[in-house]
Amino acid sequence: MLTLRDLNRATLARQHLLTRYEGDPVEVVHRLVGLQAQEPRPPYLGVWTRLEGFQRDDLHAALHARTMVRATMWRATLHLVTAADFAAFRPVVRPVLAAAARRFEGIDFDAVVAAADRLLAEGPLTFNELRPRLLEEFPGAYDRALGYAVRMLTPLVMVPSEDRWSFPRESSFALPGIDLNPADVETLIKRYLAAFGPATPADVQTWSGLGGIRAVMQGMDLERLTGPAANELFDLPDAPRPGGDVPAPVRFLPDFDTLILGHADRTRVLAEEYKARVATKNLRVKAVYLVDGFAAGTWQIKRTGKRARLLVSPFTSTSLDLLEEEGTRLLEFAEPDAAPSLEVVDGV
Numbered sequence: 001m002l003t004l005r006d007l008n009r010a011t012l013a014r015q016h017l018l019t020r021y022e023g024d025p026v027e028v029v030h031r032l033v034g035l036q037a038q039e040p041r042p043p044y045l046g047v048w049t050r051l052e053g054f055q056r057d058d059l060h061a062a063l064h065a066r067t068m069v070r071a072t073m074w075r076a077t078l079h080l081v082t083a084a085d086f087a088a089f090r091p092v093v094r095p096v097l098a099a100a101a102r103r104f105e106g107i108d109f110d111a112v113v114a115a116a117d118r119l120l121a122e123g124p125l126t127f128n129e130l131r132p133r134l135l136e137e138f139p140g141a142y143d144r145a146l147g148y149a150v151r152m153l154t155p156l157v158m159v160p161s162e163d164r165w166s167f168p169r170e171s172s173f174a175l176p177g178i179d180l181n182p183a184d185v186e187t188l189i190k191r192y193l194a195a196f197g198p199a200t201p202a203d204v205q206t207w208s209g210l211g212g213i214r215a216v217m218q219g220m221d222l223e224r225l226t227g228p229a230a231n232e233l234f235d236l237p238d239a240p241r242p243g244g245d246v247p248a249p250v251r252f253l254p255d256f257d258t259l260i261l262g263h264a265d266r267t268r269v270l271a272e273e274y275k276a277r278v279a280t281k282n283l284r285v286k287a288v289y290l291v292d293g294f295a296a297g298t299w300q301i302k303r304t305g306k307r308a309r310l311l312v313s314p315f316t317s318t319s320l321d322l323l324e325e326e327g328t329r330l331l332e333f334a335e336p337d338a339a340p341s342l343e344v345v346d347g348v
Helices: 005-014 025-033 039-049 056-065 083-089 094-101 109-120 127-137 145-152 185-196 202-206 213-218 272-279 322-333
Strands: 066-071 080-084 225-227 233-236 251-253 288-291 294-302 307-314 339-343
Touching: 005 185, 025 056, 025 066, 025 080, 039 056, 039 251, 039 307, 039 322, 056 066, 056 225, 066 083, 094 145, 109 127, 109 145, 127 145, 185 202, 185 213, 185 233, 202 213, 251 322, 272 294, 288 322, 294 322, 322 339
Parallel strands: 307 339
Antiparallel strands: 066 080, 225 233, 251 288, 288 294, 294 307
């Protein structure tokens, strides 16, 4: 039987949060099956906290080379994924995205997708540019519904720029220029377990948005384990499970981090009593820091002139001395031209 700490350490090991991965950004993002990317900066910080010696320019170059892309993927949300995973798994999640598009009625989805493909073949467009052009072809339609249908049903990638975090506030979207090569659901499940396991079918379903996962996992050659709640967990036979007594260093996770969103039961990292302080009613997922492997507070960076302050809001009493080394490193990465400082505040 796995204890909660056993489960925590197994997941942190696969997320490269016990020891940073030594390699390049494409490799670490591949191992994580992507990083949540609603906003431009968080995936950079998500890679930084997991990759030894990470340099911003390495990810920036990979995005411009299109070996990595920012695109709508898991749970119909934007993610940073490798081009290979986009090709393999974008077709797998199409049913999820199609179901999301059907929230709007009275749309000829096939006709809208065909029109969008034709318009985007001429070059990248922002959705503020695309929607009026779609309205010319579908007069009287709800322009937001047309844009949403395209976002869900047409495989698109965001076009990187020379902005600091590679994307402007309003990004253009383009046809990917990547041949889709669909994988099967079993492959997706194995990749998930390698990055997030051990896990239940509900965990896989929460992360991916796909239904019918339990029946598929029951038919796979997976190891069965007993979790801390006496529940059945599935895992890859040779996946790392280092044990709950392994030390876990302080780590800072960005807003919307994939680890916080990757399970139906988040208690392996985030205690239930702190959940409402991290996932807000307006659908934000705040940045958290880990102490001894578990979320111990939230954080944000405030820049004023040449000073960058890391503001931490602990869930329980936390010494700044414990956070100072890793927090200073975070500030030096995120705000390299500013003088760093750490402060404890309430309500971050």
